[in-house]
Amino acid sequence: MELQDVMKRSDRDAADVREFFNGWSLYRRIVDHDYLYHRSAREALTAWLDAWVKDANRSFSFLDLGCGDAAFSTGVLKGRNVAAYTGMDLSPVALDLARENTAEIAAPVALMPGDFMLEIGKLPAAYDIVYIGLSLHHLSRQEKEYFFSELRRKIAPGGAVLIFDPVLTPGESRESYMGRWVDYAEWSWKALSVEEIAGAVQHVTSSDFPEEVATLNRMAVGSGFRPAEILFMDHTDFYALMAFQLA
């Protein structure tokens, strides 16, 4: 599938996503209260990565798509044997923060503005680890299909794609997921104001298109990966951290 064929049939507009994340402080507050389970995801990712590094016995390159302020990835990579870090994001506000945060990574850092859906095919190299944190779900199903096939071309032998994303439970509709997500956020995000929760709800219900793990597996396997190893799933069944290794 070629990018122009996907885009011809796509009505996606990344401007809304960029605008939401340019107001970075609301997202930061949500993360700081661990409402999206970053803490557990980081523990699981770090444990997986340490085991991978031990097996591979070498330093690794890391591509962070939708890196945001890169605080999450910097927390994972600090003190580890990183050969090079590349981050890409739509939001210039987030990338400015990423510039400061990634100073703690002891490796060459490249931060690139751009839409990873449009840019992935142009990225130059093969990466050992590609991480996509809470941003794949902004793509439509057809875009995700294309994206997986491009990801396959960007992975070095022995490498992996790690995806932390909202996922539908088996058989669940997007509408049903959104219903329980909104109920849960309104009930449990007590540190946020009504206006802040309304802002998050507006973003999630208009811009998020989660898939079932089985759907992501189908795309991944069709592109040359093994089905996901589930590294973490939160207790509310909203988010999963998945590792896709080459078949």
Ligand SMILES: C[S@@+](CC[C@H](N)C(=O)[O-])C[C@H]1O[C@@H](n2cnc3c(N)ncnc32)[C@H](O)[C@@H]1O
């Ligand atoms: C929910 S934040 C996650 C940030 C970070 N990865 C984390 O886990 O905390 C999603 C980030 O992905 C970025 N993003 C969403 N869609 C994107 C796209 N198509 N291309 C590049 N960045 C994108 C947003 O600008 C935002 O910074």
